[in-house]
Amino acid sequence: MRRKTRRAAAATGVAALVVPLSVALSAGSAAAATCTTSTGPYQKQVEKFLGLKVDGKQSSTDCKAIRAFQTKHLIKPNIGYAGPVTWGVMNLMNKQKAVGKNPNAAGKCPTNKGRIACVNLTLQISWIQDGSKLKYGPVPVRTGRNGAETRTGSKKIYSKVRNHWSTIYKVWMPYTQFFDRGIAFHQVDKSMYAPPGSGGCVNMRKADAQAYWSLLKKGDDVYVYGRKAGT
Template structure:
């Protein structure tokens, strides 16, 4: 996902740097207006406006903020402050894909269950034939140097209450391994921040719990695309 150009000189630069590092608006500059709305624009402003079919001018109007805030509340995103955050853009991409996530036909259609992991859009779903039986939901894939392995895989084992002995006993709830030590699993950290995982496909805990009941050992996983920088 690329940054849109932000007007506003030094303020825009500072906001952009803060968002790039943390995914959130800096508190000192995120002045709240009526209804708890953030009044400063985001580096992602135009992309979010386009997804919501608003006037894509890169400026944060009261109407823009209310529309963004409404979407954030519907998706359970916190804080729901109307700021066009990276998380908001990510969830907009997921929401737009839910009706037909395989519209581009990039995940092969088979008669059996296929878990489709789209690294480019940072989302996944499960399909049987052309019917979507799970998702689409947001993911966080492997960061640079620890990329999630692409191509065809299969679920080799499942462990409900897994922890990572390699990474400080980090909880990995509802782990479903598909490529050696790489697994589909829940993450207790904010899915929308940081450069990426250590190779696993991270999901929100509730999404991972639902996926646990959809996939079985032996089911197919297809990973494609490239994680945005």
């Protein structure tokens, strides 16, 4: 049953990335530099998010604004189409903002372990708390993509490397803090919303990775819970 569920989730994730053929064609051969004239299924929602005129009709102004958002967050194709991937990112941002300064309102991250780093995969946020007191965050993070999911459960930081070289991805990973068999908190120089996700690690912005490096030490607890959309 679990295998069937994962296959269905994977299929849903792939479907969400599909852009209608008519839209792809309207973008022309230089899709990366062209705005589509097609109205997307989430046009009104996207217009509202971006502070545009909410009329549900694609305009050149709409397209340029949507395309700028897509380019910033590495959403492809970046042709200004208000599709499910673009709206999915915006909707996630809305949900993250709604959390405010009470990320553990549901009490899912343990409050009886002292200092602990919490990771909510569903909302793609992380924070550090000491007991029930919030010490840092919440901040947006980028966790594992489908097939390389960030594993859930109770963990502990077991290694800290100021600038780790990944032999798998051939990149430097600043402020790396390993907590689960090769999975770590670390800095990346890209948007936290870039699909489809990491190779399993919890990606962070530079300032957040630095803060985690300063606040956490070997042996500190980490708790990961929830489920990332599309995994």
